[in-house]
Amino acid sequence: SYVLTQPPSVSVAPGQTARITCGGNNIGSKSVHWYQQRPGQAPVLVVYDDRDRPSGIPERFSGSNSVNTATLTISRVEAGDEADYYCQVWDSSSDQPIFGGGTKLTVL
């Protein structure tokens, strides 16, 4: 089955830019969605279809997707961005969503 690979952790200082990657075979041909999960809370969709933001999500969150890597970019990182981030694609062969293992973003 299709596998998505994320780094376990990313650290960034406040005000800097965080980049969280999601690797998968030919992931550039799929639509990638990103979720933020703060400690003790339910996940929240922050980017869908590679680069679109749901209403209410700050412009600081952006996404890109090319060839074998999708990237969630968080600009001007704030303390409140500290959370786990998960990427997700749809695996048409099994008709189910596939999640990456998650990346813990630490704001130093």
Place this chain on the structure above:
Amino acid sequence: QVHLVQSGAEEKKPGASVKVSCKASGYTFTSYGISWVRQAPGQGLEWMGWISTYNGNTNYAQNLRGRVTTTTDTSTSTAYMELRSLRSDDTAVYYCATFSYGSRSLDYWGQGTLVTVSS
């Protein structure tokens, strides 16, 4: 505003069954499917299954087939997930989420229901 409100925490013995409810409001219920995702303590997200709210079609994760059933009651805009033959490794927070038929994303999530399986 879309809201998904789930039923409360459950404690079950191994071998028992649990049924979690998810009441939707703020949108036309049949506009989205409903997906169920669980998260074991300290672990990542695990997709369990989804159900189409307009025709009742379902699909379940391979490792849960035979133990999980998802249903909906369109008259009350409520979705249900039943898990049978519970084991200790089923201890997790269970989430319902709206499933977008177009983008295949999980757009809105319930608050989660903790299910603890212990003898």
